[in-house]
Amino acid sequence: MQAIMQDRYGSAGVLESGDIEKPDIGDDQVLVRVQAAGVNPADWAIMSGLPYVARPVYGLRRPKAGVRGTDVSGTVEAVGALVTRFKPGDEVFGSADGSFAEYAAASEHTLARKPGNLTFEQAAAVPMAGQVALQALRGVEAGHKVLINGASGGIGTFAVQIAKSPGVEVTAVASTRNLDMLRSIGADDVIDYTHDDFTQGAQRYDLILDNLSNHSLSDLRRALTPTGILVPNGGRFDKRWFASGGRVIAGMVMFRFVSQTLRTFIQSTKHADLLELKELIEAGLVTPVIDRTYALSETAQAIGHVGEGHARGKTVISVSASPMVLRPGPAAQAIPAPAPIAVAS
Ligand SMILES: NC(=O)c1ccc[n+]([C@@H]2O[C@H](COP(=O)([O-])OP(=O)(O)OC[C@H]3O[C@@H](n4cnc5c(N)ncnc54)[C@H](OP(=O)(O)O)[C@@H]3O)[C@@H](O)[C@H]2O)c1
Known part of the structure; x- marks a missing residue:
């Protein structure tokens, strides 16, 4: 599968696209065929290895996890023996380490069914930012x-x-x-x-x-x-x-x-919070605001954009779309848009 990887810290140039094996899943894990992945300042921070105080967590000399990305939406491809919530074919969103790839493994506790009224790109925008806000x-x-x-x-x-x-x-x-x-x-x-x-x-x-x-x-x-x-x-x-x-x-x-x-806190992904967000979204009370959408091969640009600190809403990587589909023009226009919210230029 194609994945966006890094083996050292630095600017966007450290990210490389490579062909690696699909991740194995444990008994309590789900293999997600990634449709879209949300980009967060955390992806820029781990790419850069900043702040230095976080390196014992990220990896002292190089990132412990080679594939970047956390926020995910996609389709369940396979489930471990102990998984009860999901079956192959289910559409899900949530957190999966290494989501800037065609497949990612996740605990069933960090996923929920995708809101029925969202595209995969919109759903991938929700997990981290939506849960921090909640x-x-x-x-x-x-x-x-x-x-x-x-x-x-x-x-x-x-x-x-x-x-x-x-x-x-x-x-x-x-x-x-x-x-x-x-x-x-x-x-x-x-x-x-x-x-x-x-x-x-x-x-x-x-x-x-x-x-x-x-x-x-x-x-x-x-x-x-x-x-x-x-x-x-x-x-x-x-x-x-x-x-x-x-x-x-x-x-x-x-x-x-x-x-x-x-009130200090560090966001952690909870199935219950994903469900609460799904309810708010399906009730029409919350709609993700999408800034830009990039193809998987453009992940370095997507992270660079977020790293500049002036994103308008969320930046998303559409794993299933090629740059040809997303270009020319502002990429988000190629994706079915969230009806009620337009980001004026
Ligand atoms: N506690 C946790 O566990 C947790 C989890 C995730 C993220 N975070 C942190 O939360 C922070 C926000 O994340 P995010 O995803 O929302 O970032 P983001 O999407 O990059 O948003 C940055 C926004 O800040 C605005 N901005 C820049 N300077 C400003 C100013 N002086 N006054 C008001 N607005 C300004 C920018 O708008 P303009 O273009 O208008 O400047 C931009 O829209 C990050 O520092 C991130 O690391 C914390």
Whole structure:
């Protein structure tokens, strides 16, 4: 099978397309024939080996796993002896290590049936970003004011839609070109970060989901209500040793002495969360926003695009489509689009 592999850390040039054996599956695993794979900043981070503090997890000198990719959608090809949820032919989405390939193996616990109203490309956009948004926003209820910093990216576009429920007021922070898109997916208010700094305004929020770490913790606290919750969720990798890790530790100390709450978490794939997302999607409450779609042979470009930090919604690799099908023109136009949401250029 074709797969996108790397045997050293670096920029997109370290990724190579190769022909390798299909993965073997254990008794509790599922072999997925990959139709599409979502791209996340995590793929760029593992490709680059950043931050350095994560290398014991990724692999000290080279990545432990040779094939990149985690988010997946596809068709079940085979199941292990102990698998009860799936059978060959089922359409699934979720997490499978090595999803930038024609086949990937996954635990049955990290997969769920694909939402019936999504294409494979749309479904592959959901797992990591959708679950981060779901897990970060737990506890939001009617009457709350929620602010999403970095609202136009993969996680942000899910977070705006998931936060948006009756009685919840959602404010999205993004650049000028993305404000209309964010209003179209449910943001009540938008703040253009190229003109305004939300931490300096008069409004106070019950929960801030911060996808960027580009404001000081003191400024973020000032924008929270006295009992508000800050969810710090990543940031850029310009601090190559620790990324935003040092800031989270400082925050854990600072927030011990105040009435506000710092809620840290590391996303993990849960079957129950995938089911919750599937229900929201099939009810029409959440629709993935797709930025660009690439062919498998263009994976390095796809990861490079996400690594620049200005994606609009999700970037997806269509494993079953060739570049000829996806080109010319913006690739996403070749894929049946999510009807209600258009990303204006
Ligand atoms: N906690 C966890 O377990 C977990 C799991 C997955 C990901 N993460 C982290 O979550 C973060 C967000 O991930 P993602 O997938 O949403 O990233 P993404 O898709 O790359 O989104 C980046 C978005 O940030 C916007 N942005 C850039 N500068 C901004 C600014 N100054 N103010 C407001 N928005 C700005 C960009 O819009 P413009 O083009 O307008 O600049 C872009 O739309 C990453 O740091 C990632 O590592 C954490």
